[in-house]
Amino acid sequence: MTMRQTQSQGGATRADDGASTDLRIRALLPARYGDAIFWLARYMERIENLARMLDVTESFARDDRGVGNWRSVVQINGDDALFRKRYPQGSGADAVRFYLLDRDNPTSIGFAMRAAYQNARTLRPLISTEMWAQINVFNKEIEALGPADIAASRLSALCGRIKDGCHTHAGLIEATFYRDQGWYFYQLGKYLERADQTTRLLDIQHHLLLSQPEDGTNLRADRIEWQVLLRAAAGYHAFRRVSPRRINLEAVLGFMLFDEAFPRSLRLCVRTVGTLLERLRQTYPVLRSAKPLECYDELDVSLTDRSYQRMIETGLHDYLDLLQQQIGKLSSAIGQAYFDASA
Amino acid sequence: MAESMAEGARGGVLDQLFANYDAGGFFCELTAPRDGEDQAVRLIAERLGRLGVDELRRRAREVERSLYDLGVTFTVYSDANAIDRILPFDLIPRVLFAREWAQIEAGVAQRVRALNLFLHDLYHDQHILRDGTIPAELVLGNANFRPEMVGIDLKHQTYIQICGIDLVRDERGRFFVLEDNGRTPSGASYVLENRHAMRRIFPDLMADIGVRPIDNYGLKLQEAMSSLAPDGVLDPHVVLLSPGIYNSAYFEHVCLAREMGAWLVEGRDLVAIDDRIYMRTTGGLVPVHVIYRRINDDFIDPRVFRPDSMLGVPGVMAAFRKGNVALANAVGTGVADDKAVYAYVPKIIRYYLDQDPILPNVETHICREPAALAYTLDNLDKLVVKPVGESGGYGLLVGPAASAAEREKFRGLLKADPANYISQPTLKLSVAPTLTEAGVAARHVDLRPFAITGDSTWVLPGGLTRVALRAGSLVVNSSQGGGSKDTWVLA
Numbered sequence: 083m084t085m086r087q088t089q090s091q092g093g094a095t096r097a098d099d100g101a102s103t104d105l106r107i108r109a110l111l112p113a114r115y116g117d118a119i120f121w122l123a124r125y126m127e128r129i130e131n132l133a134r135m136l137d138v139t140e141s142f143a144r145d146d147r148g149v150g151n152w153r154s155v156v157q158i159n160g161d162d163a164l165f166r167k168r169y170p171q172g173s174g175a176d177a178v179r180f181y182l183l184d185r186d187n188p189t190s191i192g193f194a195m196r197a198a199y200q201n202a203r204t205l206r207p208l209i210s211t212e213m214w215a216q217i218n219v220f221n222k223e224i225e226a227l228g229p230a231d232i233a234a235s236r237l238s239a240l241c242g243r244i245k246d247g248c249h250t251h252a253g254l255i256e257a258t259f260y261r262d263q264g265w266y267f268y269q270l271g272k273y274l275e276r277a278d279q280t281t282r283l284l285d286i287q288h289h290l291l292l293s294q295p296e297d298g299t300n301l302r303a304d305r306i307e308w309q310v311l312l313r314a315a316a317g318y319h320a321f322r323r324v325s326p327r328r329i330n331l332e333a334v335l336g337f338m339l340f341d342e343a344f345p346r347s348l349r350l351c352v353r354t355v356g357t358l359l360e361r362l363r364q365t366y367p368v369l370r371s372a373k374p375l376e377c378y379d380e381l382d383v384s385l386t387d388r389s390y391q392r393m394i395e396t397g398l399h400d401y402l403d404l405l406q407q408q409i410g411k412l413s414s415a416i417g418q419a420y421f422d423a424s425a
Numbered sequence: 426m427a428e429s430m431a432e433g434a435r436g437g438v439l440d441q442l443f444a445n446y447d448a449g450g451f452f453c454e455l456t457a458p459r460d461g462e463d464q465a466v467r468l469i470a471e472r473l474g475r476l477g478v479d480e481l482r483r484r485a486r487e488v489e490r491s492l493y494d495l496g497v498t499f500t501v502y503s504d505a506n507a508i509d510r511i512l513p514f515d516l517i518p519r520v521l522f523a524r525e526w527a528q529i530e531a532g533v534a535q536r537v538r539a540l541n542l543f544l545h546d547l548y549h550d551q552h553i554l555r556d557g558t559i560p561a562e563l564v565l566g567n568a569n570f571r572p573e574m575v576g577i578d579l580k581h582q583t584y585i586q587i588c589g590i591d592l593v594r595d596e597r598g599r600f601f602v603l604e605d606n607g608r609t610p611s612g613a614s615y616v617l618e619n620r621h622a623m624r625r626i627f628p629d630l631m632a633d634i635g636v637r638p639i640d641n642y643g644l645k646l647q648e649a650m651s652s653l654a655p656d657g658v659l660d661p662h663v664v665l666l667s668p669g670i671y672n673s674a675y676f677e678h679v680c681l682a683r684e685m686g687a688w689l690v691e692g693r694d695l696v697a698i699d700d701r702i703y704m705r706t707t708g709g710l711v712p713v714h715v716i717y718r719r720i721n722d723d724f725i726d727p728r729v730f731r732p733d734s735m736l737g738v739p740g741v742m743a744a745f746r747k748g749n750v751a752l753a754n755a756v757g758t759g760v761a762d763d764k765a766v767y768a769y770v771p772k773i774i775r776y777y778l779d780q781d782p783i784l785p786n787v788e789t790h791i792c793r794e795p796a797a798l799a800y801t802l803d804n805l806d807k808l809v810v811k812p813v814g815e816s817g818g819y820g821l822l823v824g825p826a827a828s829a830a831e832r833e834k835f836r837g838l839l840k841a842d843p844a845n846y847i848s849q850p851t852l853k854l855s856v857a858p859t860l861t862e863a864g865v866a867a868r869h870v871d872l873r874p875f876a877i878t879g880d881s882t883w884v885l886p887g888g889l890t891r892v893a894l895r896a897g898s899l900v901v902n903s904s905q906g907g908g909s910k911d912t913w914v915l916a
Contacts, residue, residue: 110706110707110708110709110711111706111707112688112690112694112704112705112706112707113694113705113706113707114691114693114694114705116707200670203496203670203675204670206496206675206676206679207678207679207682207683207688207689211495214495214496215494215495215496218494218495218496219494263707267707366707366708367708368707368708368709369709420707420708421707
């Protein structure tokens with residue numbers, strides 16, 4: 083990838099009239115497009131994570147009597163009130179429906195798909211025809227899903243197709259998306275969302291881990307909670323390879339939070355965001371690029387300054403909560419620096 | 426020789442596919458004999474004939490599917506529902522022969538030139554009104570005449586940069602102008618998309634036929650728009666202003682913006698400061714010099730026109746008046762494509778150019794004139810009655826096809842507000858072979874060529890052929906169940 087290095091820190095709020103031929107100006111996006119790209123990425127990433135979570139929860143997260151453990155999923159997503167209001171029975175099937183089809187639920191695949199589609203429609207002038215057509219068709223498929231499609235026997239296959247859809251999208255981004263500023267916004271959205279989803283996943287599963295007795299130093303191998311967590315993040319096999327004998331809480335959490343090669347670890351996602359922000363600042367200087375970097379630094383410190391022990395002492399939930407807040411703050415700062423139309 | 430080839434075409438291969446094809450006394454765009462030019466028809470017929478109806482149907486489904494997947498849709502609003510539809514596509518091309526096209530090209534350019542001279546006159550000295558060539562009240566009392574435009578000098582003195590002129594053919598194959606569209610004419614994207622679709626489904630149908638390419642439409646548009654930029658701007662920044670993703674023609678706007686290499690923006694993406702227009706970007710404000718706007722006059726600037734408009738750019742008219750930004754088409758062109766003014770266009774052509782119209786008008790009765798009203802009321806069963814301000818085929822009466830009750834309703838409307846209507850004889854619109862449930866059958870078509878005008882006029886060699894898909898129907902509008910065809914202009 084070639085990138086122009088610009089010395090100027092100007093990014094002038096108003097470019098000079100006669101000099102409008104400047105390449106720098108040609109490289110700028112309408113702010114509304116930047117926002118739409120960022121959110122397209124977030125929603126597509128969210129869909130993939132939700133599909134993974136649904137699949138794993140339905141397939142693996144059953145207790146000894148085979149009842150799906152949906153309570154914690156609903157609770158941690160902060161969806162308790164809405165879920166109980168819409169589904170007083172609150173069965174596992176209801177929860178699947180709630181997270182897959184229910185467009186009134188902002189953390190459902192249906193909702194995220196519609197939002198991604200709307201953003202793609204806004205971006206239609208910018209994105210490749212292949213990217214657009216894929217999202218257009220994907221959206222129609224999700225829209226057409228009915229209760230019969232999400233029956234337990236079909237759910238895993240359905241989640242597989244949804245993940246495939248997300249991966250096709252990711253491939254098209256990689257292969258066809260022009261790598262100007264817009265590409266940076268896409269990557270920022272994607273990695274911020276992924277970081278956020280990983281914290282949620284940990285939050286959902288961690289109390290199950292904490293509550294289970296350790297067998298000596300290891301988690302009990304016959305319990306599957308720790309597997310569920312790793313599988314939901316597509317990290318089970320990587321974890322086994324990295325830690326073939328040591329399967330304790332510290333190892334699992336350490337892998338999910340701090341592993342430097344695992345694509346969904348907090349550290350990898352957050353460091354990627356940092357690199358992107360820095361390169362964005364160097365390549366397309368704008369006046370307000372400082373704030374997102376400040377927010378990034380705070381988040382980065384939270385990830386380096388934590389030993390496992392201190393994390394357990396503070397309480398994992400509070401720690402994850404802090405990370406989520408910092409991710410949210412960084413996301414807003416990016417929005418204000420680059421997409422705020424009132425600028 | 427030419428004749429025998431034509432015979433061959435009609436009597437041989439053509440028969441397999443067109444066995445029951447009957448143009449029914451109308452002029453057929455494909456099969457009507459043209460001296461010495463039947464080679465192309467023969468090739469097309471042979472190639473289509475080899476495929477057969479079932480294969481054509483399969484490909485038709487495939488192309489509709491791909492248009493749907495690509496989201497090449499327009500939005501139909503009815504009963505508070507918004508439905509995305511594809512414009513039905515008929516895969517049998519409409520062919521225009523070189524000689525036919527030469528007349529269209531010259532006629533369209535002539536008309537655009539006259540309309541631009543007319544608009545310049547209306548917004549400056551108004552000679553044509555002063556000397557009574559055109560009734561002044563027809564213009565000055567017209568809602569589409571914009572006093573805000575008076576005295577503004579435009580680049581190349583051009584008001585209508587993008588024009589779509591609707592043409593029809595009678596039973597003898599003569600072309601007539603049905604309507605001038607000089608505000609924000611739409612449909613060019615379908616011309617481009619239809620050609621793409623044809624290439625996908627018939628990779629070799631065009632081979633050796635010599636179809637003129639249309640792929641440079643976006644480039645021509647960009648060039649013409651750039652030529653409107655204020656003096657001294659070396660590398661003009663052109664944008665396309667759209668009402669946004671909920672507009673029924675959004676995908677047309679997308680297609681054109683992409684082909685032009687210009688940003689598609691909404692009103693909220695632009696801001697006026699000190700009578701200059703800027704685009705809000707991720708890196709601050711960037712100047713804009715030319716706006717290809719797909720928003721109607723009424724909505725373009727809430728400070729000047731409708732104050733409740735959320736779509737426009739407050740202050741854009743002031744910037745436009747000062748010459749700091751160009752709007753294409755200019756504001757106030759609607760007075761030239763008004764259906765009542767239409768009747769005077771032949772006069773307008775003679776007045777400014779001292780030429781006979783190359784493309785004649787359809788005979789038109791202007792109901793504001795008492796004699797014309799009386800004639801219209803007496804012949805409602807033979808005439809098409811159109812409201813002057815509407816477009817899209819809404820609110821018109823097709824006399825011969827209408828029920829007695831509908832005709833009576835229009836009798837009342839005409840008497841109540843005669844100035845709002847014109848009437849025209851029902852044309853024996855030409856037909857083209859079209860794939861239908863019952864095989865290949867004749868359906869009525871029209872043609873909208875697109876002309877782009879900067880300092881001179883260029884006519885896209887092709888155009889939008891709209892086809893009335895219902896048997897016998899004369900209404901080709903997409904909002905009324907029409908479809909479209911690829912239009913081949915032969916070199």
